[in-house]
Amino acid sequence: MKGTNASTPAGFILLGFSDQPHLEMVLLLVVSVIYILTLMGNTAIILVSYFNPKLHTPMYFFLSNLSFLDLCFTTSVVPQMLWNLKGPDKTISYTGCVIQLYVALGLGSTECVLLTVMAYDRFNAICRPLHYGVIMHPKLLQQLAALAWISGFVESTVQTILVFQLPLCSHHMVDDFTCEEPALIKIACVNTTFLENELSIASVLYVVIPLGLILVSYGCIVRSVLKIKSTEGRRKAFGTCGSHLIVVVLFFGTLASIYIQPKSKYTQNYSKFLTLFYTVVTPSLNPLIYTLRNKEAKWALRRLLGRDPS
Template sequence: MAMINQSSLEGFILLGFSEHPQLERILFVVVSASYLLTLVGNTFIILLSVLDPRLHSPMYFFLSNLSFLDLCFTTSFVPQMLVNLWGPNKTISFLGCSVQLFIFLLLGTTECILLTVMAFDRYVAVCQPLHYATIIHPRLCRQLAAVAWVMGLVESVVQTPPTLRLPFCPHRQVDDFVCEVPALIRLSCGDTTYNEIQMAIASIIILVVPLTLILISYGAIARAVMRIKSAKGRRKAFGTCSSHLLVVTLFYSSVIAVYLQPKNPYAQERGKFFGLFYAVGTPSLNPLIYTLRNKEVKRAFRRLLGKDEDPRES
């Protein structure tokens, strides 16, 4: 074990997309633009939710948590990724890789639980509108958000140490752009049965169960919307859920493509692009999805600028 730790402490080589050098400069520009959009968009949502009293509601409380999560998530690895994309040096220290892995598990798990909590919030808003204020009260919001973050911390604490104790191959080449569990398991030259079982169990608890709960919530929401007689009422009810549903679809489709892919070279190569979209694309798209067609956010922004509200948005 001492020899394994000594070799591991030398660090790793993040191969990323080095097999496609002509693609790396393009990806550098794309990732830089996406990261800038992530910083601006999510900071905008957090500030607006804090500064405008009319946005002090459960929906925007959870959305602020999601925005803060996305800011931390991308900042934990994008600067290192940009360095690797720009130059020939693809190395990362053992400590840097450990921090990336810990944060990736922490925030990825937290987002899965948080999206489930937001689905529950939308379920109560549509299916129990008269009791919404009494069910989704501020204390419950804080408790549900705390549960999401604590579950993320527990998952990271449980899964990070066994992954870092794997007997890594001497070449230390991680076939990915970030240190995450599947890539580090593939790097091992020893028995990874325990780690693979652990990852499978975690995938069921963190991915399958929350996604099932989300689908159940939206099944109930769909039935409730169909019972609304007026077309305007149905559009309004669907409008309160459409942004979250789109975010869930983008997030889970990319995560499933990364963590539940078959073991073959083609699937692993394709998984890197899905992983890139999951890690860089979704955090930059989330603010756009939640703000472009959101009249409340537009009104809040106009109020922040000291302008009168547009009567067409009433």
């Protein structure tokens, strides 16, 4: 691998939509705007959750973690993407590609676990309201957050080592916007069946199982909510879970499409748009979804902006 990389000091070429320069100019503008909104929105969520005592709750503790994660995730990908979109130079250094894959994969895996933890929090809030404060105590919150972050980067370490041990083809042209694992596997010059099987196992552990646990949690939540006699009570209960469920559908839906989709020749451009969606669009939507659907968050945000001093 070292010999192959030494002959190509530029590292890798991220093709993106290099065959469609007009589309790249449109994407440059759109991605730039969305990135700025992502930075502003997620930073606002973190500040609001930290400075407002009313939001010092388990839900906002995990939401702050999610916002910080989204800030890091989008920043690990978007600046390099914007640089490649603005001109003919599509290169990323070998070291840069390793770091990008490691960080983005680690943060993506962490988000899978974190969203599952957030579903567990909502399950306890709705199904065990009398014991919620005892169950979701501060020490457990820290342990669950640590579990999400550590497990995500353990998985990323394993995957990154396996990918960059592959002897890659000399052209080093990655047919994507980022150093995505499926795209890197495609330019290997050896049989990659083992790594593809390993990636399938990782997808089950970090996508299928977490999604299954989330669905089970929401099955229990729906059953509990339907037992509430008051319409207002039902509406409030569903309201506290609706934002999280929308984020789960957006994130896991696109992730599953990329990592679990069947192989076919016509899916590469489709995969690129999916990559754009879950690396650029989803992190910008998360704070919007949570603030628009939550009165407490909207009130706290107005106070932070100085529009509601009461």
